[in-house]
């Protein structure tokens with residue numbers, strides 16, 4: 201039986217990845233600084249560890265009878281645009297320490313395969329209508345936020361250890377990912393969950409506040425598609441960073457319309473000042489497509505699976 205360590209298993213994508221690895225027959229250890237808020241872990245073993253400490257990374261990586269076959273590093277101090285723009289120092293400090301220690305000890309302890317979760321935040325801002333950007337075009341670098349700079353540096357750490365050890369390193373740059381069992385309130389939630397929450401809280405015919413003028417273009421990737429991409433990439437020969445994202449690009453206003461449609465409500469928007477991030481996105485998926493990956497969920501199908509879960513959380517929180 202293959203063994204896998206999932207760092208960040210108490211989080212959104214890490215929690216879904218644990219389920220995928222269990223379905224694939226792995227023995228899984230999950231580690232995180234906190235337990236999963238929305239679902240009991242399906243890992244065979246779950247450890248609460250602060251991975252900013254080197255000794256805790258060694259503890260996470262230590263396995264009776266040898267090393268883990270695969271390590272998936274998804275732990276990060278992260279959130280949506282509201283968090284990214286206010287917690288710059290925490291992101292630069294905490295996520296950097298996790299990646300510096302985890303990569304160093306994983307290589308030193310002989311881990312054969314190591315996955316690092318990067319982000320399309322490593323790219324510069326784009327204008328609507330620009331041609332697709334490839335992975336190589338992240339350099340010369342000009343990320344819009346410090347979260348992107350941290351990811352870029354952590355990619356470089358992982359690639360350096362990949363070159364100077366026997367550890368095979370795989371790096372995905374995720375587009376926005378959404379789905380059930382992700383943060384939906386509290387300040388770290390990302391746009392799809394925040395919009396689902398606002399629509400769930402609104403009356404039919406009501407108005408919700410949306411940051412910016414609603415024209416920013418994004419793609420949103422349903423979590424099941426993301427997890428399939430992670431798994432395919434980890435077992436491939438693709439070196440260097442690989443974009444993973446749904447090729448359907450929509451404006452923030454179109455995201456609101458989709459959520460309202462799924463909710464069966466008429467919703468009006470009031471655009472207010474707030475941290476929006478970049479104006480536009482359009483990335484090449486040629487590398488991940490070369491492995492046979494495709495997005496199986498368009499935005500509507502993904503929201504049909506996400507909105508009812510967020511709506512239930514809203515209902516339960518009102519009752520509590």
Ligand code: NAD
Pocket residue numbers: 207208209210211212213214231232233234249250251252273274275276277278279294298317318319320373374375376377378383390
């Ligand atoms: P998440 O916040 O739900 O998960 C990250 C987990 O890391 C959390 O459970 C958190 O507690 C844990 N963590 C933070 N500090 C830790 C520490 N010191 N020690 C141990 N664990 C710690 O986020 P997510 O959406 O599941 O993202 C997973 C990864 O994917 C992150 O690296 C993130 O940057 C990356 N990513 C996510 C998206 C997205 O849209 N969700 C997009 C691009 C990249």
